[in-house]
């Protein structure tokens with residue numbers, strides 16, 4: 570048997586090693602507390618589940634769905650964008666439901682990347698942007714996100730020979746893993762840059778509804794001319810605690826959406842219809858569930874940030890998203906520090922290098938653990954700190 574090059578080219582999955590250690594510790598009966606995974610611990614709100622159960626009973630929803638989804642879902646997504654961001658979208662040509670945002674993020678590479686082409690991707694960043702590129706035989710060009718640049722890419726620093734081969738520009742704000750946000754001025758500059766260099770822009774925006782202290786994230790589609798050159802991926806996963814149901818969407822440029830629709834019509838048969846009705850209920854129904862969860866995440870954010878800062882791990886409270894991005898202590902790489910926390914006190918954090926080379930020196934902590942577990946995890950971090958102080962190691 571001989572596997573394709575694209576399989577051997579996939580980067581090794583760093584988190585496999587962490588999962589192995591966690592499994593070992595748990596098998597020994599030790600309790601491991603994980604800040605690793607970004608998956609809401611709250612259930613999907615009951616009104617959404619009720620709609621799902623009702624529509625699952627209807628035989629009309631037992632058959633193949635259409636790849637492009639129910640017209641009513643298209644209209645609901647367009648209505649949600651109008652209400653939330655003041656953007657008007659053509660429900661037929663500028664909206665496409667996805668089997669989760671990740672599905673569309675990977676598959677849109679098939680629409681743009683031929684062997685030898687380049688995609689510009691944020692570093693650190695959500696891995697599927699580069700993985701989709703690699704699976705198509707393309708090459709990711711990593712744009713460093715640094716604290717000095719407020720974790721926004723320095724577009725002017727991208728070399729011309731790269732730009733001439735680049736087809737796609739990936740962005741993600743509110744950002745995973747750094748917690749950074751972008752304003753409309755930045756997005757306006759992105760549109761200008763994309764026009765200048767004939768790039769298609771893909772903005773990934775699953776965290777626009779998880780924001781703190783009254784801050785309201787903007788949509789890339791609000792930038793002037795965004796619809797001429799780009800699309801925005803969105804998801805119900807984080808907003809409505811629906812990661813398990815697999816539904817998201819992409820909106821914006823009609824040609825880009827049509828290309829993705831053509832690819833998908835040959836690949837999948839759409840989202841199960843009862844889940845589409847659940848999404849309609851989520852987007853058009855009562856929205857108070859969002860504020861309820863966000864209030865809880867904000868409280869967790871404050872607990873984590875305070876604890877990390879009191880330990881000397883420098884971090885600032887993010888305005889949005891589900892993650893805390895913190896500096897590791899001097900003298901450790903991100904993997905060494907994550908390993909040490911797991912070995913010493915049974916706490917899992919994600920090493921920043923797992924999101925790209927520019928993530929070195931950082932760890933990511935997710936806010937999606939139940940309060941009591943989170944508090945226990947934080948006291949274990951303090952215990953790690955005390956042990957280090959008494960053993961004399963700096964940090």
Ligand SMILES: *Cc1c(COP(=O)(O)O)cnc(C)c1O
Nearest residue numbers: 669670671695745775804806817
């Ligand atoms: C969680 C996440 C997604 C995935 O959303 P799904 O709709 O569940 O596939 C996409 N992008 C980023 C940056 C995420 O963190």
